[in-house]
Amino acid sequence: MAGHHTARLLTYQGIPVWRHIVVIQWALQVLSAVAVAGLVFWFFTNISNAIDDRDIPYGFSFLERAYQTPIGEHVLPYDSSDTYAYAFLVAASNTVVLAIVGVILAISFGTLIGIARISSNWALSRLALAYVEFFRNVPVLVLILFTFYIMLLLPPVAESYSVGGRVYLHNGGLAVPWPTPAGQALPALAWLALAAAGAAAGVLTHRFLTRREAVTGHVSYPLTAGIATALGIALIFWIVIALLSGAAPLTIETPAPTGRFSTIEGGLHVRAGAIVMLISLVIYTAAFIAEIVRAGIQSVGKGQTEAALATGLHSVGVLRYIVFPQAVRVIVPPLISQCLNLTKNSSLAAAIGFADLTNVAITMTQTAPAISIFLIIMAAYLLMSLAWSAIGNIYNWRARIVGT
Amino acid sequence: MATPEALTTAEMPPPRMTTGPAGWARDNLFASYSSGVITIVSAGVVLYVAWQFIVWAFTSADWSIIPTLGGTLIIGQYNSVTVCDSQNCFWRPQASLLLVTTFLGIGWAAAGGGLARTVALAIALGSALMALLPLPLSEMGVDVRLLLAANIPAVFLGRAIGLRTPLGSLRWLIILAILIYIASILLLRGIEGVPGLQPIASRYWGGLMLNLFLAVGGISMSLPLGILLALGRRSRLPFIKVICVGIIEFFRGVPLITLLFMSQVLLPLAFPQGFPLEEVTRAAIVITLFSSAYMAENIRGGLQGLHPGQAEAARALGLPVWRATIHITLPQAIRNVVPAIVGQFISLFKDTSLVYIIGMLDLVEIGNAFIGGNREFLDNSRELFIVIALIFWIFNYGMSYVSRRVESNLGVGRR
Numbered sequence: 001m002a003g004h005h006t007a008r009l010l011t012y013q014g015i016p017v018w019r020h021i022v023v024i025q026w027a028l029q030v031l032s033a034v035a036v037a038g039l040v041f042w043f044f045t046n047i048s049n050a051i052d053d054r055d056i057p058y059g060f061s062f063l064e065r066a067y068q069t070p071i072g073e074h075v076l077p078y079d080s081s082d083t084y085a086y087a088f089l090v091a092a093s094n095t096v097v098l099a100i101v102g103v104i105l106a107i108s109f110g111t112l113i114g115i116a117r118i119s120s121n122w123a124l125s126r127l128a129l130a131y132v133e134f135f136r137n138v139p140v141l142v143l144i145l146f147t148f149y150i151m152l153l154l155p156p157v158a159e160s161y162s163v164g165g166r167v168y169l170h171n172g173g174l175a176v177p178w179p180t181p182a183g184q185a186l187p188a189l190a191w192l193a194l195a196a197a198g199a200a201a202g203v204l205t206h207r208f209l210t211r212r213e214a215v216t217g218h219v220s221y222p223l224t225a226g227i228a229t230a231l232g233i234a235l236i237f238w239i240v241i242a243l244l245s246g247a248a249p250l251t252i253e254t255p256a257p258t259g260r261f262s263t264i265e266g267g268l269h270v271r272a273g274a275i276v277m278l279i280s281l282v283i284y285t286a287a288f289i290a291e292i293v294r295a296g297i298q299s300v301g302k303g304q305t306e307a308a309l310a311t312g313l314h315s316v317g318v319l320r321y322i323v324f325p326q327a328v329r330v331i332v333p334p335l336i337s338q339c340l341n342l343t344k345n346s347s348l349a350a351a352i353g354f355a356d357l358t359n360v361a362i363t364m365t366q367t368a369p370a371i372s373i374f375l376i377i378m379a380a381y382l383l384m385s386l387a388w389s390a391i392g393n394i395y396n397w398r399a400r401i402v403g404t
Numbered sequence: 405m406a407t408p409e410a411l412t413t414a415e416m417p418p419p420r421m422t423t424g425p426a427g428w429a430r431d432n433l434f435a436s437y438s439s440g441v442i443t444i445v446s447a448g449v450v451l452y453v454a455w456q457f458i459v460w461a462f463t464s465a466d467w468s469i470i471p472t473l474g475g476t477l478i479i480g481q482y483n484s485v486t487v488c489d490s491q492n493c494f495w496r497p498q499a500s501l502l503l504v505t506t507f508l509g510i511g512w513a514a515a516g517g518g519l520a521r522t523v524a525l526a527i528a529l530g531s532a533l534m535a536l537l538p539l540p541l542s543e544m545g546v547d548v549r550l551l552l553a554a555n556i557p558a559v560f561l562g563r564a565i566g567l568r569t570p571l572g573s574l575r576w577l578i579i580l581a582i583l584i585y586i587a588s589i590l591l592l593r594g595i596e597g598v599p600g601l602q603p604i605a606s607r608y609w610g611g612l613m614l615n616l617f618l619a620v621g622g623i624s625m626s627l628p629l630g631i632l633l634a635l636g637r638r639s640r641l642p643f644i645k646v647i648c649v650g651i652i653e654f655f656r657g658v659p660l661i662t663l664l665f666m667s668q669v670l671l672p673l674a675f676p677q678g679f680p681l682e683e684v685t686r687a688a689i690v691i692t693l694f695s696s697a698y699m700a701e702n703i704r705g706g707l708q709g710l711h712p713g714q715a716e717a718a719r720a721l722g723l724p725v726w727r728a729t730i731h732i733t734l735p736q737a738i739r740n741v742v743p744a745i746v747g748q749f750i751s752l753f754k755d756t757s758l759v760y761i762i763g764m765l766d767l768v769e770i771g772n773a774f775i776g777g778n779r780e781f782l783d784n785s786r787e788l789f790i791v792i793a794l795i796f797w798i799f800n801y802g803m804s805y806v807s808r809r810v811e812s813n814l815g816v817g818r819r
Contacts, residue, residue: 029643036647043674050673122432123443127450137800138793139754145772146793149785347659350761351772358662362761370669378658385657 047371057369063088069363072355073271084368091360092380098277098356099343099384105282106342107335110289115319117294128290135287140345143280148352151272158262166254168264174275175255178268182251187241191234191249194241198233202226273354277346285342289335296331297323329399336392340385347381357381469784470791471539475548476770477792478534480610482592487608496601497613498551500588501531505555507577507584509562514572519809526802528559585620592617606684610765612795618688618766619753625692626752627745630699631738635729637704648700655697661758663690668762687759695752702744706737739814746807750800757796767792 010017017023051058067087068080075097078090116128135143152171155161160170168175181188206226213220241249255267300323308322309315347358361377434440470477479497481487508524515521535552537544566572571580592613594603609617636648655663667686675681710733718728738745760769771788775781781788 025641029641032647033643046676047670047673050677053677056673119442120432120435121439121442121446123446123450127446133801134797137750137754137797137804139757139768139796141754141757141760141768142789142793142796145768146786146789149775149782149789152782153785344659347661348758350661358659358665361662362665365669370666371673374662374666374670377662381659381662382654382657 056371058371059369060372062368062372067364069367071360072353073274074355084364087360087364088357088376088380091355091357094355095343095346095357096384098274098281098346098349099339102278102281102285102342102346103339105278106285106289106338109282110286111293113286113290114293114297117290118297132287132290135284136291138284140280140284141348141351143284144276144348144351147276147280151276157257157264160257160262160264165256168255168257170264171272173269173271175264175267175269177252177254179250180253181249182247184245187245187247187249191237191241194237195230195234198237199230201233202228202230205229271354273349273352276352277349277354277356281342281345284345285338288338288341292331292334292338293327296327299330300326332395332399333392336388336395339391340388343384343388344381465787466784467787469781469788471543472781473770473774473788474539474543476611477767477795478612480613480765480770481608482604482613487604488602493602493604494548495551496591496594498548500584500591502551502554502558503584503587505531505558506562506565507580509559509564510566510572510580511562511577512559513563513566514574514577519806519813522809523806524559524562528555531555581624585624588617606682607764609684611770612767614684614759614764614766615753615756616799618684618691618756618759619749621688622691622695622752622756623749626696626699626748629692629696630703631734633696633700634703634707637700638707651693652697652700655694656701660691660694660755661761663694664758665761683759683762683764687762687764691752691755691759695748695755698748698751699745702741702748703737705744706739706741707733709740710737742811742814743807746803746810750803753800753803754796767795 012020012023050056063085064083066081067084069087070080071078071087071090073094074090075093076090078087082090113128113131116124117132119125119128154169154171157170157172160168160175162168166177203226206222209220209222209225212218213222238249253266255264255269257263258265297319304322304326305318308318313321346356349356350359350362353359357377357380361373364373433443475483475494479494482497483492483494487493505524505528508520508527512520512524532553532555535549570576591601592604592609593606594601596603633648633652636644637652639645639648664687667690668683671681671686671689672679714736715728715733718732719725723731757766757768759766760772765773771785771792775785775788
């Protein structure tokens, strides 16, 4: 019979092909692959046609040309004769510094608000709630522009607000005292390296004493001992280097107005754009971090707190030794995603002219191929998000619960 | 030595008061010395800041910048005669708002009250209250005010329609939503050759209207797209999984503002020359894709939190995979991540303010461009941005309120 014959032809492992799961799955995959490949091919044909027809520049040769455009603020040394490639690096370093300083401030501030949020004090917890509910629900761009215009309304350099002749605030930025090497850089660098080693020694001391205390019960104040070790080493080498080189390795340089039109010299200058970005990103992100911290602390069972209080720990000790170490496991993954968000939101600096990666890239599209620039900043941002995920993963690996 | 029995009830001190305002204050504000200090300090800070703000708001602040910008903040340039071919087109956004409130009325009838009623009444009342804004009649005419006030009859008209006709069913609601979205686009864009509906280029779309338009479009598209991406990411088919992971990670890794800017520069190249792709469309596509990548991760979280037994039981009962997904796993997964999904909606609404980068005048950019262009108003930027922030806040807080209500209606955490 013909019908029977065709039915047998269209079977696989005894099942009609249109009902066989493996066939369906493969068909689905092949279909979607063809669709995606087709779409990509169509886009590429269009782009290459456009490049040919409309003389649109492409390629990466521009990277070696001089950028010849000033960059407003830069952490790395920069000059207009530097290449595009180096200008990218300068802009990226601005974004990275902004992101790192912002993340540190946002985590500290957000944690404080998160703890205030679960305080047993009604007034404090309501205040924290109001903060969170307000700033979570307002676009960060509005915060940035609000801060930006307030900054613009500050007096010019010549009439800066001054705090005790040490800190100056004006519409172009903020100048604060900053430790700078008095003479040569070498003693200062040597001391910084030794002080860092001292800090490491302090951490090791703290860890060793904590472990010993846990095992033997011998009370030795690990935190005080650790800090004392670090400070002691730093102080000893400060004196040694001062004696050897004849001058203190670092002096605190105070900014001071100079000249008739009062430029402010010395100390550390933070440009207005950076201040605006930092303030708005920290205020905004802290609201989200506060909620994460609150949820994390509340995820720790109530019995833990009660048991800790019953053993005689003070409420600060309960938080520090019992609740927080457990809450951190819940807090870190969403916290990392907030760090990533802060990094990405720093691209809004383009709105106020702060020279971050996006802003510089947008300026570059006027003189260099937009396609290549897009690929580069895309790669840069993906790299940054990978870096944050890597930090999160390392943490997760270290904090994993190891079977007893 | 006094034994406990030696103390009679009469000799005992009265128990500490734990009820009434004084008891509440002692428990919650002055439980200890440190708590008392915290209470006094935070109350002091709040009172000082509030007092300073009130003094500033009523004495030195100059709120006249708000009426100066007026309706432009809400409907962009639709009230400008230059854009609208020598006549005022304010009625077009107004008419689409009336369509929306009527639809909300139908939705209220379909749901039979509860949350749908609250939302419908709140939006209608909020729109109608704008008719009472203390602006001079030259700024805001009687016709504008009447159209705004008509939102209240419109919501009740919608309810009557919903109660008396078959339009008040779920299937019709979805169809109506799509129809009204299309009708709104037609009203705003205009139709060539129809008197009174002269075409208006989409670059003139602006104000809060643009933010809402992009947000509604983005929200309604990014949820289904996000679900598809999340299912794709969990799929056992390697190719589909790779594609979905690629899309999700790409859009999550790059800032939206960069994507929007590049959509301006690159997207026109990726389509044949002359392909109709306006700024609004590009912005909508990019915002939707960006948001659906985040949505996918939220939904994936919900799916992962679900016990595998649910899917296994559904399969054991003989449901095919797609039915088990639609009827068993997805509803539970979505129910568990309602707050995260609404958080993403809020985030999407806030992100619509980034369209300034492609030269669109949304609510924020109208304010920013105005101050940038009229430096004499620099002193009033605070007043302006406070109002803009409050407008965003009202909508976002409204969304999170609805989310909490939905969550308690769905009984999350109780079953």
